[in-house]
Amino acid sequence: MADRPALMAKVEVSFALILCFLSLCSLASSPASLAAPLKDAAKKDGDGFETLGKKAGLVRHLCNETGHYNLCVAAVEADPRSNLKSHRKGILHIVMDKTISNATAILEYIDRLLADNTTKMENTTRDSLEGCSSGYDVSIYELKNALSLLELKNVSQYSDLSSALGSMFGTPFDCDQDFIQRRIPAPNPLTGINNCIEDLAETCLVILDVIYRKHPKKAIRVADRPVLMAKVEVSFALILCFLSLSLLVSSPAALAAPLKDVAKKDGDGFETLGKKAGLVRHLCNETGHYNLCVAAVEADPRSNLKSHRKGILRIVMDKTISNATAILEYIDRLLADNTTKMENTTRDSLEGCSSGYDDGIYDLRHALSLLELKNVSQFSEMSSMLNSMFDSPFDCDQDFIQRSIPAPNPLTGINNCVQDLAETCMAILNIVFRKHPKKAIRARLMIGIITDE
Secondary structure: OOOOOOOOOOOOOOHHHHHOOOOOOOOOOHHHHHHHHHHHHHHHHHOOOOOOOOOHHHHHHHHOOOOHHHHHHHHHHHHOOHHHHOOOOHHHHHHHHHHHHHHHHHHHHHHHHHHHOOOOOOHHHHHHHHHHHHHHHHHHHHHHHHHHHHHOOHHHHHHHHHHHHHHHHHHHHHHHHHHOOOOOOOOOOOOOOOOHHHHHHHHHHHHHHHHHHOOHHHHHHHHOOOOOOOOOHHHHHHHHHHHOOOOOOOHHHHHHHHHHHHHHHOOOOOOOOOHHHHHHHHHHHHOOHHHHHHHHOOOOOHHHHOOOOHHHHHHHHHHHHHHHHHHHHHHHHHOOOOOOOHHHHHHHHHHHHHHHHHHHHHHHHHHHHHOOOEEEEHHHHHHHHHHHHHHHHHHHHHHOOOOOOOOOOOOOOOOHHHHHHHHHHHHHHHHHHHHHHHHHHHHHHHOOOOOOO
16 A cells, blocks of 8 residues: 555455456455365365366466466366366366456446546546546457457467457556556556456466467468469578578578587586576577577677577567568569569469568567567567568468469468567567566556666
8 A cells, every 4th residue: 555645446355356256256365275176176186286187187287387377277167167178278268258257347347436426536537447448348349259269270360369368468557557657646446456357368368378389370371271382492491591590501400509509618518508598598498499599599690689588589580570571572573573474363462472571571670669668568569560470471371372273372481481480589579578577567667667687
């Protein structure tokens, strides 16, 4: 209470808990008790968590990834739909439902506050509450519609679902900021309540990310498209893919050579790497594209950027932009080449690819200006722009495939590199944001400072 003014409308702690777990049927006051449903299942087996049944084991495993274990377990275990607990998408469905129902409860509470004429309310508080009401209303609508995307049949559905969850994740923070960022901060009757929705939405985002890692884009791409008619030589694809990396190599092992060489000098594998090289290895190991990530960073001469996460993210973003630009220039050369006969369908698709890459590059260049990541809004906008670049190669390939007669695609095998680089950027961005979590960002904003690591 010391860090905020006296509130006109006070919310009892018990009410906050009731609201937060309204649809969880788990009115608990301690983190330990929130996990009780899962722990009880384990006790019956007599061996802690080790002998849990498949459903409970999957719930435990997924929730352990989220950073909100107790909240996640309570949400899932309180839901009666046991058929949804045997697979990841079902568990995500449950937590999304809980997010929607709790957000709806908060929205109804806000509307009751606004409709209460018996309590005097400052105009600034009323204005902020109206902004919160509008934000929650839009996010709930988007998240309800996003439930239809849970089949996750393609990258576009993943991207749209991620965007809807990102919107819900940002809503409570934006709501709190509406009270704080006034010339004279307004009394906030929602303090402490908004956090629950943030945590539920963040839990959904992590589970979605886990699902997508289990069904990566390459599997989606192979399943969605027929055998393509035009093939590109492997050597050319490698040259284009690593044009700006200055690492024209043909094997994954060779891609990591720069980092391995540093380790060999220390005589102890990766264990005795210096701080910079160790951070590069650690970050790249989280991306799913270790060799590509290491090659991109180690080939860059800007050693000052390799000592912190945002610097490494900047390097990989620069590599993504330069490789995407190389592909765009290659497409434009193909379109300008009058010496080679080209089918109209291929030309039309190439023009679509050119436009998509052009937009993706523009977005990503703008995203570089957001790298300070001072608030959730910048993180969300930057994530959206990286998604745009991530989608460009896939959409380009689909432009050739989804015609009545699939068009010959001269970019087959080349697009993958930019997609992998963009995905690497997205993974690093998520790590950077976890290191500067929303609560720390909020605290720093209130005192006017935020620093990199």
